[in-house]
Amino acid sequence: MPPHADVIVVAAGASARMGGTDKLLAPIGGRPLLAWTLEALRAAPEVDSIVVVTSAERQQALEYGSGSPSEAEITFAEGGELRHDSVRAGFEALERTVPDPVGDRVVLVHDGARPAVPVGLISAIVQATATHGAAIPVVPVSETLKRIAGDRVVTTVDRSELAAAQTPQGVRRSLLRAALRSPESRQGTWTDEAGLLEACRIPVHVVPGDATNLKVTVPADLACAAGLLAGADSPRRTGxxxxxxxxxxxxxxxxxxxxxxxxxxxxxxxxxxxxx
Structure with a gap:
């Protein structure tokens, strides 16, 4: 029997680097960016339910497409001040809407600003999480990395053991539940779910990510996302x-x-x- 997954979509950010544009509601092909993200997640056959953690204003403005292969139920939760606050709010909403006392189900946490996530990558993370307990997608670091101090280079960083983390990040429900209840979850700020799991000494498996799994962060990224989604949404034509x-x-x-x-x-x- 294939594993089942529930998704927490983190979509409560302030779009601080977008020059006044709300990236999650930015129109791409006549739909808000966040609608594309939900469409991609709903297309994964393993996904049963989605909790969107966002503001009330975005919830009211959001219109997501229908007709996807999955009938994943979508609910909403109010976001927190920081990312880990929003993940906690989404998990609490998930515990209420989709109870899982044993904790065998897979939980995926995904950035709302990654609208072009491939369905195959979602499925790969679900499968790896079911096998290993926790899994994240990573891509190689292609740029030369420098450690700097002010306006001077201190040293070049060896990138051979480095990778850039993407989402969705998967974790078995029981493990995420324990991590969110741990003292480590109240200490410091973690910028992704793997960071919290690492602090709790929970092993995290890595899966090859995808270069098309773009996170929209600055205005120029919107054009890139539009190009990726136009290709995904257009049928192949021959003549x-x-x-x-x-x-x-x-x-x-x-x-x-x-x-x-x-x-x-x-x-x-x-x-x-x-x-x-």
């Missing part, structure tokens, strides 16, 4: 096309990337190749 160019002076004739010496070339803005 018959044609191309034509007049003959021009000189040679060779280029067809399909091959040069044919002794034949007049075709005139065009590039190479005049008429083979599609």
């Amino acid at each position: 018959i096309g044609h191309d034509a160019h007049p003959f021009g002076p000189g040679e060779p004739l280029r067809l399909g990337g091959l040069d044919i010496r002794g034949a007049p070339r075709l005139y065009g803005h590039s190479d005049g190749d008429v083979v599609l």
Whole structure:
């Protein structure tokens, strides 16, 4: 029997780096960004329910698409001041709406600002969490990293053991319940769920992430997200096309990337190749 999962969507942030735009309600293809996130999550067959942790204003403005393969139930909870406050609020709402005394169900925590999360990645995290207890997606760090002090470089950081964490991050319900009740959950600020689990000495498995799983953080990210979602939302189209160019002076004739010496070339803005 495949594992079942419930999702907490963290969508209570202030969009501080968006220049006054509420990124979660920013329109992409006629729908709010957050609606795309929910659509992606609902498409995963393992997902049974979703708790969206957000403001009352966003809840009123949100319109999410219908017709997804999953019938995952969506409920709302009021967000907290910080991310970990919102996760706690979402978990408490989940405990009320989908009781799981044994704690075998998988809980996913996902950023509301990641609208292009692939369904395959969601399923991979659910499966890894069911097997290992906790799992997160990571991608390699491609940039050279520097440790700095003020306006000076102190040293170059070895990136061979570093990775960038994405969401959804998965954890078995019983483990997250214990972590949120632990003294560590009240100490400091953790910026993702794996950070809390690490503090509680709960092992976290890693799964390869996906470069398309973009987190919208600054205004330029909206255009990138729109491009990703336009490709995902558009059906593949096939047809018959044609191309034509007049003959021009000189040679060779280029067809399909091959040069044919002794034949007049075709005139065009590039190479005049008429083979599609």
